[in-house]
Amino acid sequence: MVPLSYYLGLSAVLFCLGVLGFLIRRSIITIFMSIELMLNAVNLSFVAFGAYLHTLNGQVFVFFVMVVAAAEAAVGLAIIIAVFRTRETLNVDRVNLLKL
């Protein structure tokens, strides 16, 4: 038997690593992957709480989070392609103008 606090601790560590990646990385694709890491960390705590409370609602919520993450990935990567097409760079420090 694994205590609930271990799962929540792992989830917190993964979430903080995602935030750290969001802050220190400069490539727009890696920043986007850090966001996916944060979403995965939250999913783990949903499933852990669902198992702890003996309910399936947590797993249903994870399903919805995954749907939103898939939609976000599709739109976000399309935006990355559009940004690369106009700026020819993936570095977020070089993308500092709203209009070219």
Place this chain on the structure above:
Amino acid sequence: MLHLILFFIFAAVCIAAAINLLAQSHPINSALSLIVVMGSLAVLYLLLGAEFVAAIQIIVYAGAVMVLFVFVIMLLNAGTEEHTGKSFVAWFIGIPSVIALAALVVYSLLLHQGQTGNASVSSTSTIGSVQEIAKLLFGKFLLPFEVTSVLILIAIMGAVVLAKRGDN
């Protein structure tokens, strides 16, 4: 006991791959590390008795979403990331506060461990898990389920419009 050993093995793999995601300078290495994170999270879901979530974690996340990422990295020919001016706020305020937050959460969880108890479920309660989830999805959560299908449709149209080559 076996659960605990498996948990520690895959939690260690998970955290190591997440740190590797931050440490690698080439986006393709980061993407492959993220796939390892998702695979080990799927094993942790299996340990929690969530077979359906583990399956869609592999199929949707590691399969579809990460293939999309790798495809875009190759399409844009993304190379090693260049290190331009580091943000002062991110390095001297953001990172210490993130580490402090992680330490605080883990410390408080371990401190109150006795009150939360065990999260592992018995093997009998997972039988018919997919069936029960389907009953919930198409019963109690029918309206949110239909709304997400509209969301997916909008996302598909938005992706096509955004990625389409302009007339100029």
